[in-house]
Amino acid sequence: MTQNVYKQHDHHSCVDEALTRARRLCEQNGQRLTPVRQRVLEMVWANHKPVGAYDLLPKLAEEGFNSAPPTVYRALDFLLDLGLIHRISSLNAFIGCNHPGEDHPSCFFVCRECGKAQELDASLMRSLATKAEQDLGLKVEQQMTELMGLCPACQKEAS
């Protein structure tokens, strides 16, 4: 079951599991999880907030990695291709995927206060795609949904 990022959880194991999944997925696909790629993935998973490409550059630099834009974009593109991360278009930012490997629509809620993003169940998205295909004869290949608003904690603070 997809966890709730707005509740307390063992975040260390969160990241661990993401890395384990990543390693397995790379192996299955004959891809290499190189040091830059792995560190970028870990950084994306640092908290549950979508992270911008240019936020990663200085962090990579600190660790002695090369830090020009192409480095980070290549790593991000690699992770996107494998489905290990999603891109949040409305924020120009990237977030870890909870169930890579399974082909699925990108569907997130982002809290406008704390910035944390929760991946949502995408079954309604699939229905939407099916409906569009049936009603209008479209062929849907990709889809993304982004919701914005307040998470439970930030609603309380606002009141």
Place this chain on the structure above:
Amino acid sequence: MTQNVYKQHDHHSCVDEALTRARRLCEQNGQRLTPVRQRVLEMVWANHKPVGAYDLLPKLAEEGFNSAPPTVYRALDFLLDLGLIHRISSLNAFIGCNHPGEDHPSCFFVCRECGKAQELDASLMRSLATKAEQDLGLKVEQQMTELMGLCPACQKEAS
């Protein structure tokens, strides 16, 4: 009823209606549909393809308008605020809205071949938001969905 942009239609009346709705909406809200704003809206409606801000600049220049980025972004922001256009985040582009005034999620299909975008019925989006609010206690304030794929005509050409 929302029309189907992938079928032949009287596009002139398409634009006309959009302008009429815009004028009415501005009046209702005490806003001014100035020349730049109106031309930008017309240009966004020129065809059913999402248009980038920087595509508009030279067109405005041709017509003697000032053409620096802030000019077009201001007009676009104005139109967005009134709900007369939507932003397609995954394309950094803008498209006319079929039913401005009614507050509704942005929900589009974009054909990757011909580039035309069709606004879709957003009721399933609303269900998704409601579900997220009920299940996770979120407060959804905005939402957008973008589907990509092939429209009926472009599917035929591909075969």
Place this chain on the structure above:
DNA sequence: ACAATTCTGTTATATTATAACCTAAACTTT
């Protein structure tokens, strides 16, 4: 007519992303 507000002009710059070309590392075949 005056003040207040809204809109536009202008310059500069921030932010996000990619092109192009070259070097290095890793796999592959013998």
Place this chain on the structure above:
DNA sequence: AAAGTTTAGGTTATAATATAACAGAATTGT
């Protein structure tokens, strides 16, 4: 292990998208 092939990374430059900040003009309200 050597040679060839593929894949990944380094580097420089630049493209594409978006906003800040401030001044001046037009419009609105009184």
